[in-house]
Amino acid sequence: MSDTPSPQLTGSGPRHRGVEAGLAIVIGLFGIVVMIGSLQVGIGWGVEGPRAGFFPFYVGLTILLCSAVNLYSAFADNDADTLFADWGQLRSVMSVVVPTTVYVIAIPYFGIYVMSALLIAVFMRWLGRFSWAMIVAIALGAPAITYITFERWFLVPLPKGPLEAFFGL
Numbered sequence: 001m002s003d004t005p006s007p008q009l010t011g012s013g014p015r016h017r018g019v020e021a022g023l024a025i026v027i028g029l030f031g032i033v034v035m036i037g038s039l040q041v042g043i044g045w046g047v048e049g050p051r052a053g054f055f056p057f058y059v060g061l062t063i064l065l066c067s068a069v070n071l072y073s074a075f076a077d078n079d080a081d082t083l084f085a086d087w088g089q090l091r092s093v094m095s096v097v098v099p100t101t102v103y104v105i106a107i108p109y110f111g112i113y114v115m116s117a118l119l120i121a122v123f124m125r126w127l128g129r130f131s132w133a134m135i136v137a138i139a140l141g142a143p144a145i146t147y148i149t150f151e152r153w154f155l156v157p158l159p160k161g162p163l164e165a166f167f168g169l
Contacts, residue, residue: 009156011083011089011142012087013084013085013086013087013089014083014084015076015081015082015083015084015086016078016079016083016084017074017075018080018082018084019084020070020071020073020074021071021074021075023070024067024068024070024071024074025067025071027066027067027070028063028064028068028071029062030060030063030066031060031061031063031064031067032061032064033059033060033061034056034057034059034063035057035060037053037060037064037092037164038052038053038054038056038057038060038098039053039057041053042054043057043092047089050158056138059068079143090137094129095126095127096123099119099122100119101124103116103118103119107159107161109158109161110161110162110163111145111159111160111161111162111163112143112158112159112160113143113146113147113158113160113163113164113169114143114161114163114164115161116142116143116146117139117140117142117143118139119140120135120138120142120143121135121139124138124139146158147169149167152164
């Protein structure tokens with residue numbers, strides 16, 4: 001046995017209790033939003049049966065109740081003060097989350113094909129350190145295959161931007 005404390009207790013970063021409590025609160029707020037929206041469209045019974053908000057209301061209520069249980073568990077658990085992740089690990093996660101968020105936000109403005117090519121290229125170069133030839137081949141090939149598969153074969157239109165409009169896709 002060692003006299004030094006475990007790195008799980010002494011490292012720098014958010015603790016399990018804080019992360020679990022924060023997530024429980026955010027998900028509980030989502031449940032409340034669902035319930036409010038359901039109340040606005042009606043949760044009672046109409047002539048045809050349940051109104052549009054009936055089932056979503058109870059789903060939101062279930063989400064809220066489960067979040068309350070999770071929040072209680074976060075504070076009742078004695079081991080919840082252990083390290084969730086150190087800041088370096090969170091930085092690695094955010095290096096994927098931030099570009100992906102930008103990708104999702106930019107799709108309505110630039111189209112899914114352009115943004116997908118850009119995202120693939122950024123990840124391959126930044127995180128994978130691939131050669132430029134491989135990056136160009138895959139970053140252009142993957143959206144092209146997606147276009148052929150969805151737009152041509154399955155006839156499912158995906159969001160397009162000005163570049164796709166320019167080429168008449």
